[in-house]
Amino acid sequence: MKNGLNYDRYLQQLTEQMTEINWLDGLPAQLIHLSNDNGMSVSFMDIGATWLSARVPVKDEWREVVLRAKNMSAHLEQTAYLGAVVGRFGNRIAQGRFELNGHQYQLPVNNGENSLHGGEVGFDKRRWQVKSQTQQSVTFALFSPDGEQGYPGNMHIEVCYQLTNANQLDIEYWATTDQDCPVNLTNHAYFNLAGEGAKAAAKDHCLQTCATHYLPTDHSMIPTGEVKATSGTSFDFSQSKLIGQDFLSDQDQKIAGGYDHAMIFDTVYCDGSRWVAQLTAPQEDIVLQVATTQPAMQLYTGNYLAGINGVSQRYPNYHGVALETQGLPDGPNHPEWLALNLGHPILKAGQTYQHKTAYRFVS
Numbered sequence: 001m002k003n004g005l006n007y008d009r010y011l012q013q014l015t016e017q018m019t020e021i022n023w024l025d026g027l028p029a030q031l032i033h034l035s036n037d038n039g040m041s042v043s044f045m046d047i048g049a050t051w052l053s054a055r056v057p058v059k060d061e062w063r064e065v066v067l068r069a070k071n072m073s074a075h076l077e078q079t080a081y082l083g084a085v086v087g088r089f090g091n092r093i094a095q096g097r098f099e100l101n102g103h104q105y106q107l108p109v110n111n112g113e114n115s116l117h118g119g120e121v122g123f124d125k126r127r128w129q130v131k132s133q134t135q136q137s138v139t140f141a142l143f144s145p146d147g148e149q150g151y152p153g154n155m156h157i158e159v160c161y162q163l164t165n166a167n168q169l170d171i172e173y174w175a176t177t178d179q180d181c182p183v184n185l186t187n188h189a190y191f192n193l194a195g196e197g198a199k200a201a202a203k204d205h206c207l208q209t210c211a212t213h214y215l216p217t218d219h220s221m222i223p224t225g226e227v228k229a230t231s232g233t234s235f236d237f238s239q240s241k242l243i244g245q246d247f248l249s250d251q252d253q254k255i256a257g258g259y260d261h262a263m264i265f266d267t268v269y270c271d272g273s274r275w276v277a278q279l280t281a282p283q284e285d286i287v288l289q290v291a292t293t294q295p296a297m298q299l300y301t302g303n304y305l306a307g308i309n310g311v312s313q314r315y316p317n318y319h320g321v322a323l324e325t326q327g328l329p330d331g332p333n334h335p336e337w338l339a340l341n342l343g344h345p346i347l348k349a350g351q352t353y354q355h356k357t358a359y360r361f362v363s
Contacts, residue, residue: 007041014043014053017071017311023047025127029072032130032138034163040361042163047075048084048124049140049159051189056167058286058363064197065286065361067190067310067320074309081188082308084124085159085173086117088144088151089345090186091262091298091329094222098332100152100180100346107150112220117188119149123157124188137162146179153179153349168360175353183347184327185355190302190320191288193281197312202301202321203244204282209237211263211276211297215328216252221260223330227340235261240280243301243321257303258318262296262329264342270295272356277323286363292325293355295342300324325357 011033019028031052035041039062043053054066068082069075075082096107096115108119117124128140137160144155155177162170173185194200214235215223230236234246234253248254252261265276270293277290277297290297300322305315328337331345338344347353 007035007039010055011041011043018045018052018075019072021072023072023127024076024125027127030130032133034136034138034161036136036163036167037165038167040163040167042161042169044138044140044161046128046130046140048126049128049142050085050124051083051161051187054169054361056286056361056363063195063286064311065191065193065195065288067192067196067315070309070311078308080190080302080305080308081117081124083187083189085140085185086188087123087157087183087185088118088149088155089115089182090117090184090188090324090326092116092222093182094220094330094333096150098182100182100332103152105150105152114220114222121149128159131158136164151181153177153181155181155183157185159185166360167362168358170356170358172356173354175347176351177347177349179349180346182332182345183353184331184345185353186294186298186324186326187357188322188324190305190322191279192320193279193286193288194283196310200282201244201316201318203242203247203318205243205321206240206280207237207243207277207299207321208240209263209277209297209299210265210269211235211237212266213264215262215264217255217261219255221256223262223328223334225334225336227264227337230263235259235263240278247301258301259299260301260303261299262326263299264296264328267295267341272358275360279321279323286361288323289360289362290323290325290357291360292357294325294327294357296326296328298322298324298326298329325355
């Protein structure tokens with residue numbers, strides 16, 4: 001294979017970059033590397049159960065298709081949640097407030113007037129335990145105590161990453177709690193299928209989805225409550241379309257500086273095996289297919305990536321696209337959505353939250 005360091009040197013360099021200084025707890029990050037029979041490799045670290053790297057064979061070269069910080073110093077500085085598992089509640093909760101079982105809860109406000117991705121110290125900033133590991137899988141575990149970031153209940157969370165020989169990364173999420181609590185877990189990886197170091201942007205990729213509706217937002221990026229049909233709008237990706245084709249062409253996008261919206265799937269596709277989204281590289285030499293059991297996907301075109309010190313360059317805005325499979329943002333404050341049969345934002349005490357998402361790279 002051309003274009004890149006040999007595998008051992010690549011992993012050594014990645015490990016050196018992410019352990020050059022310690023994490024906030026005074027200890028270095030622990031890195032885990034998985035590889036399959038095709039030579040594809042993926043890397044993770046215990047900080048945030050973060051997906052750091054996806055090195056995919058494309059024709060006669062290796063291509064890094066996931067964005068990451070240059071080193072741990074840069075990772076500490078970035079606020080884009082690069083590759084992290086976010087929670088307890090991914091996406092936004094309006095004013096950091098929700099009512100549950102007759103009680104009002106106040107979360108830390110860390111995104112304007114709202115709470116984003118679990119608050120000031122969400123799961124992305126926690127050190128996860130490596131529970132088990134094989135050549136092609138790793139399971140991370142985390143305990144979140146009652147009251148952490150304002151959320152009720154003691155919660156146990158596990159995330160398993162498994163790399164298959166079909167160049168597919170399966171991500172499975174589990175959570176249990178001893179008190180009712182909102183839960184919405186997702187991975188915040190950003191993809192650039194042209195290559196992490198390429199000049200091509202998210203807007204240069206083509207996207208197709210099974211999303212029939214989307215959620216418009218107000219100026220603070222909280223859903224208005226309307227569930228709007230994608231047909232006839234810039235959010236219509238029922239046929240493969242260049243992301244840049246209708247970019248910033250309407251008020252909903254202008255509010256967000258691009259796409260940063262929940263795309264709601266036709267539920268018949270949300271079985272974890274049929275693809276709900278398909279992203280195609282600018283050169284059309286690699287395709288990313290996404291399958292999930294979640295009802296929606298936050299389509300985010302990296303509208304605020306500018307200035308992040310990436311592994312090969314300072315990223316400009318729109319350098320990567322995030323395809324964050326998840327439940328609906330601000331779900332605890334929209335009981336009217338329950339009638340739409342799009343999942344429930346509250347995990348009941350004693351029950352198990354379980355979802356799966358697969359990212360398959362076809363080249």
